[in-house]
Amino acid sequence: MLQLTDRDRGLLDGTYGPGAQMAMSIMVRMAEVYGAETLLDISAAHIDSALYMGQATLDFAERLAGLGARVVVPATTNVSGVDEAGWRAWPVPPEWAEMAQRQMAAYLALGCSPTFTCAPYQSAPRPHFGQQIAWGESNAIAFANSVLGARTERYPDLLDICAAITGRVPLVGLHLTENRAASLVLRLDGVPLALQAADEFYPVLGYVTGRLAGERVPAIDGLAVVPTEDQLKALCAAAASSGAVALCHVVGVTPEASTLDAACQGRVPPELHVLDMAVLRRAAAALTTADTGALDLVALGCPHFSLAEFRQLAPLLAGRKRSPRTRFLVTTGRSVAEWAEQEGLLAPLRAFGGELTLDTCILTTPMLPSDVRCLMTNSAKYAYYAPGMLNTTVTYGSLSDCVRSAVAGAVVRDGSLWEGE
């Protein structure tokens, strides 16, 4: 039976206005679904709901805004459904752009801040270790829990904004210490150090992690290098695409996993999987549906490109030019793009013939021309979703393979790192 505080009851009976009442009525019904006994205060939110996904999502936002709801905690916005300044460079239907912009405006009216990125940990103040938060967006949820040690359940769209308006969430799941213990261990075995150090390893590791973990909390053991933050971002995004992973411990790396025993909170996990090169090669192969032939588009920035990634990309582009038949697109948020511009990192992208899309991505706005049939990316998340959502073939490759392929106008891949053992 759900216990409510006086404030909770006030929210529910309309004392705090009809918008807050609507949000609280949804929160209370969801607390029953979760089987919660009480609600918990959260102190920050990341709102995936700002993404336009048809009339219903706009109806929901405008209903809340029309009822005068306001967020009571700092709330960042996830990707939007349109690049407000840049959509006309692509075949985005104007009616889509208009609806998506209305939805962005509704969330700003609710008091959210216009970050419009799926990687808020790159451009907005970060939650601290142990902070109770309500985040939407699967990659951001996994990053917040795993890499930052903040505590969020895997919040769906629409509930994230209800949490921000009420400041309350059901006290269940990953908000509670005991549910953060790893229940399966994935042990790397015989993975060459050179591969472990490479960016192209982490999307594949994440993909296989999500497949094996499903809804559970995995611990990855046996990594012999310290991954960069972008590598952890790629790992989290992939695991949250192929599975429902909201927390992934990396032993010796992430803050709740100084040791395997710490990640498991002293318990013996019931399941162990060995990840050897045979398993990893199969996973890498599964990310690619076509690996030869002409290439229509290279897409980078899923999750949104970081400043560090722009710094990595710029020298790879210097003095080169993409093939006229292969478009080259980077997706990122407005803040990171501004910093990259200030550092002079966008000029090489333009000189290369590359393009930039802000605040959204190829999966969240209908921007791609229908003649884009073959896509290449360094992102497991793009690779995972592209065949179903964009009806394209997809080739997975490293950042430098992506650049070389764009220059060649056809897929060029160096698989040598995957050949060991």
Add this chain to the structure above:
Amino acid sequence: MNAGSTVLHGRPLVGGAAAGELLVASAPLSFWGGYDYATGEITDRRHPLSGQIAAGRILALPYTIGSSTTTAVLLEAVRAGTAPAAILTASADAFLALAAIVADVLYAKPLPVVAIGAEAFAALRDGQWAELTPGGDVFLTPGDSGRN
């Protein structure tokens, strides 16, 4: 109910009556990138049900994976009339339940979502006829007999 029917006692995450042919997914699904709200087709090309139309059927799905946007896609499908008639899940899936709750709040359109547990879920068969009661009971009849 017909002879030969079985009854499951599920937990109604969102209660309601519905009837239809079962479409059973052996693997979890992300609706975002996996369900076309314009047509009701399952579009995840790596999913065993890729290409199947779930609109109007009783979709049995162990649980959802992937994107937080699954809820938004299912809500839009309910609004557009391309959603399944009801959804049976193995575990209590918050993403699906939320879509059904918001569909009720915004449009007063019911989408029953019933959690039946992993064991009962494993016994479901494609093509069975299912009738759901608002209390979470699920009556199953083999094949086409339920429609006669």
